[in-house]
Amino acid sequence: MTDPAAGPAVAAAGRARLLLALAAVAVAFAAADTYVVVLALPDMMGSVGVPIDQLQRAAPIVSGFLLGYVAMLPMIGRIADLRGRVPVLVAALVLFAVGSLVTTLAYDMPSMVAGRFLQGVGAGGLVPATLALVADLYPVERRGVPLGVVSAVQEVGSVLGPLLGAVVLALADWRAIFALNLAVGLGLAATIRAVAAPGADVRREGRPDLLGASLLLVTLAAGALAFTQPPPLMRDLTWGQLFIPVVGTGRWLTPVGLAAVTALVLLVVRCATAARPLVDVRRWGRAARDADLVGSTLLAVALGGVILAFATADPRIQVFSAQGPWYLLGSAVAAVALVVHLRRADAPLVPRGALRRTPAWGAVLVSFFIGAALVAALIDIPLFARTTIYGDSQLLAALVLVRFLVALPVGAVVGGYLVRTLPAGLVTAAGMACAATGFVLMSRWGLTSLEDWTSNVALLVGGFGFGVALAPVNAAVLASTEDDVHGLASALVVVSRMVGMLVGVSALTTLGLRRYYAEQADLPNVRDVCDGRSRCDAFTLLLKQAGIAQEQTVFLGAAGCAVVAGVLALVVFRGAATRGVRALP
Numbered sequence: 001m002t003d004p005a006a007g008p009a010v011a012a013a014g015r016a017r018l019l020l021a022l023a024a025v026a027v028a029f030a031a032a033d034t035y036v037v038v039l040a041l042p043d044m045m046g047s048v049g050v051p052i053d054q055l056q057r058a059a060p061i062v063s064g065f066l067l068g069y070v071a072m073l074p075m076i077g078r079i080a081d082l083r084g085r086v087p088v089l090v091a092a093l094v095l096f097a098v099g100s101l102v103t104t105l106a107y108d109m110p111s112m113v114a115g116r117f118l119q120g121v122g123a124g125g126l127v128p129a130t131l132a133l134v135a136d137l138y139p140v141e142r143r144g145v146p147l148g149v150v151s152a153v154q155e156v157g158s159v160l161g162p163l164l165g166a167v168v169l170a171l172a173d174w175r176a177i178f179a180l181n182l183a184v185g186l187g188l189a190a191t192i193r194a195v196a197a198p199g200a201d202v203r204r205e206g207r208p209d210l211l212g213a214s215l216l217l218v219t220l221a222a223g224a225l226a227f228t229q230p231p232p233l234m235r236d237l238t239w240g241q242l243f244i245p246v247v248g249t250g251r252w253l254t255p256v257g258l259a260a261v262t263a264l265v266l267l268v269v270r271c272a273t274a275a276r277p278l279v280d281v282r283r284w285g286r287a288a289r290d291a292d293l294v295g296s297t298l299l300a301v302a303l304g305g306v307i308l309a310f311a312t313a314d315p316r317i318q319v320f321s322a323q324g325p326w327y328l329l330g331s332a333v334a335a336v337a338l339v340v341h342l343r344r345a346d347a348p349l350v351p352r353g354a355l356r357r358t359p360a361w362g363a364v365l366v367s368f369f370i371g372a373a374l375v376a377a378l379i380d381i382p383l384f385a386r387t388t389i390y391g392d393s394q395l396l397a398a399l400v401l402v403r404f405l406v407a408l409p410v411g412a413v414v415g416g417y418l419v420r421t422l423p424a425g426l427v428t429a430a431g432m433a434c435a436a437t438g439f440v441l442m443s444r445w446g447l448t449s450l451e452d453w454t455s456n457v458a459l460l461v462g463g464f465g466f467g468v469a470l471a472p473v474n475a476a477v478l479a480s481t482e483d484d485v486h487g488l489a490s491a492l493v494v495v496s497r498m499v500g501m502l503v504g505v506s507a508l509t510t511l512g513l514r515r516y517y518a519e520q521a522d523l524p525n526v527r528d529v530c531d532g533r534s535r536c537d538a539f540t541l542l543l544k545q546a547g548i549a550q551e552q553t554v555f556l557g558a559a560g561c562a563v564v565a566g567v568l569a570l571v572v573f574r575g576a577a578t579r580g581v582r583a584l585p
Helices: 006-048 056-071 074-084 085-105 109-137 144-171 174-195 210-228 231-237 240-245 255-275 281-289 293-311 324-344 359-390 394-405 406-420 424-442 455-481 481-523 536-574
Strands: none
Touching: 006 056, 006 109, 006 174, 006 481, 056 074, 056 109, 056 293, 056 481, 074 085, 074 109, 074 281, 074 293, 074 481, 085 109, 085 174, 085 210, 109 144, 109 174, 109 240, 109 455, 109 481, 144 174, 144 394, 144 406, 144 455, 174 394, 210 255, 231 240, 240 255, 240 281, 293 324, 293 406, 293 481, 324 359, 359 394, 359 424, 359 481, 359 536, 394 406, 394 455, 406 424, 406 455, 424 455, 424 536, 455 481, 481 536
């Protein structure tokens, strides 16, 4: 006889799996956007008046996204614990879409950086909410595979990103990329909201807020006109009056700009006071306060200082930017204030004892060293390709990196399966051993190595190893923390990996530059090599070999970071209950 309760239970399980699949797709799409921008950056620079030979001035376009992605992650992760996974997923996608819209319409560097920052906040918020959703839907012993699948889908996004960017740029200009982001972000947000069960923190009751919707439409329409200033309208004797500043200068002081600002202010007031607003600002405000707004702000400032110090530097010639020491000083002050605040606050951002188990804080530490090693692949594999055989071709150099990235999702799925039956520490260590082996093989590359098929062995082994390590680290932290801090814990693991990447690129660049300068000091005088001329092919070859020595040193340093991560995982993950076994305190 059929159980009457079986039908609804099966439907709920199917809905949950579909919800997780949609969240994973959203994470993948956000990951793809990170790599798409690399190809579009020259065109984006030109549209805001930055010459292509002044690449350093475009650093805020990248660092703005990174700042939003990392600095806001802990607070978003904590809000996901307090408010629910689905509302945070939907809000993150909407923020990502809004950032994409602002970037699409950007007319100068500040507006473009603002759009990229909002994109970063939205993209970052997707990760902890999705990982916490896995923990909500699956018991400890069954989380490995879905965690591996989520990680794999995210890495597929990083592989498809450059290809998607190349296709879009071949058919349209760079703005089409962000217009596509806008459409996909809003579509995914609407779909996730529709799929979510009635009890999944999605409010369905009540009539829609027509006044709020009207104010939103006015804001968008007037704002789009202020951003774009369409030439046909500006040339018109009547309509052109709307684009003449009322006072001073600037497009936001024009009638159409003031209309957009006024409508936005009225929309915020409406959302803060209405009984059933379009966006429940009061509820989100309470969630932010409950997530420890002061602590979140201090942590964001501390992380922001680290990001700006390292992300705005040229990794080929600098450890950190010229303003780096000041950024790091501000970061240190904020970090000290954060520690004091966490000790005194009644409800701190990181609840007392949240990471008390060794695998919990150990996952944060292991993630740091994984990031420090991974960054060498993401930055120095393309640099090596350009130094040796591809010259200034950024696309061909990026395709070499794709060979590394394509193995990551495969490794992620394998790691997810392995962590179901093997200890998380052992699986992580095995993955890091593969990554270290790949880097050691890369450290032996020469001038023509990338032309040989054997170079693929190092790339595939290294990428596979990093993929294997992703799921067990996430599984360890989720198994060693309480359900009500899964979002925060997942966010801290991601933040640690990103900070590890920034610190890693600085430390490894320092090692590589020392090797380069040492090799350069041993070079003969250029006029002796070139028979009195200032440059010749023979001397250029010597400089290339010095550059190869620099990259070889970086790869060896990355192998060391991978080994440290693997050894740490063996030690700190011993008590991780990833197979359903009770965790050690």
